[in-house]
Amino acid sequence: MDRAPTNRKAGHAAEVAISGRSRSLEVKSGMPLRVLLTGASGFIGRNLHGLLVEAGPEVRCLTRKPEEAFRLWPDRCWVRGDLGAPESLAAALEGCDIAYYLVHGMGSHRPGWAEEELRWARNFARAAELAGVGRIIYLGGVAPQGPPSEHLLSRLNTGAVLRAGAVPTLELRAGMIIGAGSASWTIVRDLAARLPAMVLPAWLSHKSEPVALADVLAALQAGAHLELTESTWWDIPGPEALSGREILLRLAAVMGRRPVLLKIPFITPRLSSHWIRLVTRADYAVARELVEGLTSDLIASRPGYWEAAGLPPPIGLEEAASRALAAEAGTLSRAGRFAENLAGWLTPRSQAGSGQVRR
Numbered sequence: 001m002d003r004a005p006t007n008r009k010a011g012h013a014a015e016v017a018i019s020g021r022s023r024s025l026e027v028k029s030g031m032p033l034r035v036l037l038t039g040a041s042g043f044i045g046r047n048l049h050g051l052l053v054e055a056g057p058e059v060r061c062l063t064r065k066p067e068e069a070f071r072l073w074p075d076r077c078w079v080r081g082d083l084g085a086p087e088s089l090a091a092a093l094e095g096c097d098i099a100y101y102l103v104h105g106m107g108s109h110r111p112g113w114a115e116e117e118l119r120w121a122r123n124f125a126r127a128a129e130l131a132g133v134g135r136i137i138y139l140g141g142v143a144p145q146g147p148p149s150e151h152l153l154s155r156l157n158t159g160a161v162l163r164a165g166a167v168p169t170l171e172l173r174a175g176m177i178i179g180a181g182s183a184s185w186t187i188v189r190d191l192a193a194r195l196p197a198m199v200l201p202a203w204l205s206h207k208s209e210p211v212a213l214a215d216v217l218a219a220l221q222a223g224a225h226l227e228l229t230e231s232t233w234w235d236i237p238g239p240e241a242l243s244g245r246e247i248l249l250r251l252a253a254v255m256g257r258r259p260v261l262l263k264i265p266f267i268t269p270r271l272s273s274h275w276i277r278l279v280t281r282a283d284y285a286v287a288r289e290l291v292e293g294l295t296s297d298l299i300a301s302r303p304g305y306w307e308a309a310g311l312p313p314p315i316g317l318e319e320a321a322s323r324a325l326a327a328e329a330g331t332l333s334r335a336g337r338f339a340e341n342l343a344g345w346l347t348p349r350s351q352a353g354s355g356q357v358r359r
Helices: 043-055 066-072 113-131 150-164 183-194 213-222 244-254 269-279 284-292 317-327 334-346
Strands: 014-018 021-025 034-037 058-063 077-080 098-101 135-141 169-174 197-200 232-235 260-263 356-358
Touching (some): 034 043, 066 077, 098 113, 135 150, 150 169, 169 213
Parallel strands (some): 034 058
Antiparallel strands (some): 014 021
């Protein structure tokens, strides 16, 4: 049975084992006492952790290898747990008010990763119930208007499994996230920066609502305070529905470029993933899954979360892109810098943010 989240007394100090040490944290009034963050070393988890800590609660980070994680991030509270071994989750979840579920198996490239991901979700939902967790907050993907790719289907199925559990679960569905470290951002950013001319497959005509990393993080934080007596889901779209072509052109314009775009409709998503691998820093297997998810529109079917959560409207594409570019400044390899400098020399400079399209 669904339960409303519960908060323990504020100001209580908790002792947690952290790779051989202990740490005591005071919690600000009105904030949850303990939060478990899964996927803490991933793109969203890395960025969310600091914001959660600043807000006051004690944040535990789940990992299979706490000693290794501690060497990389010694300022974090690492607790041992394996989603594939449900008995290992009890200690990590003990006393937690909120658990963030930010895990995705796609990056493992193992056969059967989607089925494994569902097992992880079932294990986690059950362990959270047994531990008395107040709510689960899960970041998933927008449901496509056509048949979903394996990647998107797995995201949706994972959300359904978590919401079917006894712990009230808030599922937030995002499309392309514009932020340094996002796989989808890396693909479109590198294409816009490294190609003075590029082909436009038919699938780039489909629309999505890219959302800034800062807005996704704000949405996840607000989920801790949203009234939630039973499981539900919301889309968290950006402010505009844009085609892939529009996204590429506007990102190029942010970088002061105006690439020539060539319409070639017969190129398939799978074929496109090969040239994406050649041009961008994206992993091929991940790129293939993400591109195959763009074969239909990814438009919010349940918007309104920003208002419901008391958040301001999401920021626009250009501002989100500018922030992402600033965040990753100085991180490119020498080869990457050379490719982008060469492309910049060959690409017409943008004046009004519009590109040339040739048929």
